[in-house]
Amino acid sequence: MIIGLTGRIAAGKGVSAEFFKTKKFEYLSLSNEVRAEATKQGIIHEREKLQDLGNLIRKNEGTGALVKRVNTHIKSYSNYIIDGIRNLGEVEELNRIYCNEFILLSLDAPVEIRWKNVQKRGKISDPKTFEEFLSADNRDYEENLENGQQVRECMERADYHLYNDSTIEGLNSQLEKIYSEIVRKC
Secondary structure, eight states: OEEEEEESTTSSHHHHHHHHHHTTOEEEEHHHHHHHHHHHHTOOOOHHHHHHHHHHHHHHHOTTHHHHHHHTTOOTTSOEEEEOOOSHHHHHHHHHHHGGGEEEEEEEOOHHHHHHHHHHHOOTTSOSSHHHHHHHHHHHHHOOOTTSOOHHHHHHHOSEEEEOOSOHHHHHHHHHHHHHHHHHHO
């Protein structure tokens, strides 16, 4: 089984990935594929530069390119959680490869909670000011390029939608319900 994660910046995708790791899912990240390419090319790991590079990879190699890259790590006998889905081509590629084995989850949270999450986690690529955060979030969510960030459209295609407006325990409770439903269907 392949579970994909899409959603707004700092809405709880990392917490969701950790939840599925406790269920013996292997973790893979499309963003890590972009970071690896950035390192190879000597590009600083700032969000805007990583977004630009992800767009360039999709432009040069096709909108499903990052899925094809991460797919080289997948073994048929394991379950996987794939984080960082930001383009419809990635959703379509995962559906094409895994058909009924692919489930997409979307995560959202109030902007204030997401900004606090960004400040707490302190990733190198995270925006440093609220204005930078809003700009990066808007680009991720609203960019209207074929090869670009299409988080809104990915979220609309999701099989399950989570709204993370309380605690980690609250999000984990939502995830447990979804996980139980998925397992019952299999």
